[in-house]
Amino acid sequence: xxxxxxxxxxxxxxxxxxxxxxxxxxxxxxxxxxxxxxxxxxxxxxxxxxxxxxxxxxxxxxxxxxxxxxxxxxxxxxxxxxxxxxxxxxxxxxxxxxxxxxxxxxxxxxxxxxx
Amino acid sequence: xxxxxxxxxxxxxxxxxxxxxxxxxxxxxxxxxxxxxxxxxxxxxxxxxxxxxxxxxxxxxxxxxxxxxxxxxxxxxxxxxxxxxxxxxxxxxxxxxxxxxxxxxxxxxxx
Numbered sequence: 262x263x264x265x266x267x268x269x270x271x272x273x274x275x276x277x278x279x280x281x282x283x284x285x286x287x288x289x290x291x292x293x294x295x296x297x298x299x300x301x302x303x304x305x306x307x308x309x310x311x312x313x314x315x316x317x318x319x320x321x322x323x324x325x326x327x328x329x330x331x332x333x334x335x336x337x338x339x340x341x342x343x344x345x346x347x348x349x350x351x352x353x354x355x356x357x358x359x360x361x362x363x364x365x366x367x368x369x370x371x372x373x374x375x376x
Numbered sequence: 377x378x379x380x381x382x383x384x385x386x387x388x389x390x391x392x393x394x395x396x397x398x399x400x401x402x403x404x405x406x407x408x409x410x411x412x413x414x415x416x417x418x419x420x421x422x423x424x425x426x427x428x429x430x431x432x433x434x435x436x437x438x439x440x441x442x443x444x445x446x447x448x449x450x451x452x453x454x455x456x457x458x459x460x461x462x463x464x465x466x467x468x469x470x471x472x473x474x475x476x477x478x479x480x481x482x483x484x485x486x487x
Contacts, residue, residue, distance in 0.1 A: 302480070304477045309474055320474075364425060
């Protein structure tokens with residue numbers, strides 16, 4: 262399977278714990294996006310990378326959220342001190358290049374439940 | 377920043393009928409407009425897209441139209457089938473930036 266891969270698919274954690282999600286983009290894609298989706302809503306942009314550079318992070322929901330893409334390949338999204346309101350689907354997408362006219366392909370998402 | 381509205385929020389059609397979903401956007405800098413289909417428990421799947429230098433694009437039973445002056449674009453599905461039932465999202469992308477999604481339309485195709 263050469264699509265975007267996200268792991269784990271499901272994560273249940275207790276409030277206050279830290280969680281980390283991984284995204285492996287399509288191999289030739291150098292742009293990587295993170296989105297959050299709550300039930301019944303459209304995906305909400307969090308951050309994106311061009312290779313290893315994080316170009317936009319002002320939309321990260323709080324300072325508890327951070328993302329990395331250290332070698333310009335896979336990326337991780339970490340949430341510290343989770344809260345019940347963090348329960349959502351976290352989606353990763355990747356695309357070729359940094360300009361316009363580039364299709365973005367999504368992974369299957371990681372569903373986080375904070376209890 | 378960009379804001380995308382989408383209507384209707386739910387749509388039920390009889391199998392074989394057509395379905396139309398409409399979106400409006402606010403940022404005139406947006407120049408790329410993809411549509412995604414999302415099935416329960418899965419990530420969004422790109423089904424068709426249109427760029428700002430094109431007014432219409434068709435792929436088999438699916439077509440998209442764009443009116444840059446009015447800042448709106450629409451998805452048309454003809455000869456609907458039960459497997460078309462899903463949530464559909466439109467999105468707008470200002471040059472080189474992130475995708476901004478609409479709130480989604482839940483389409484139900486009744487046999």
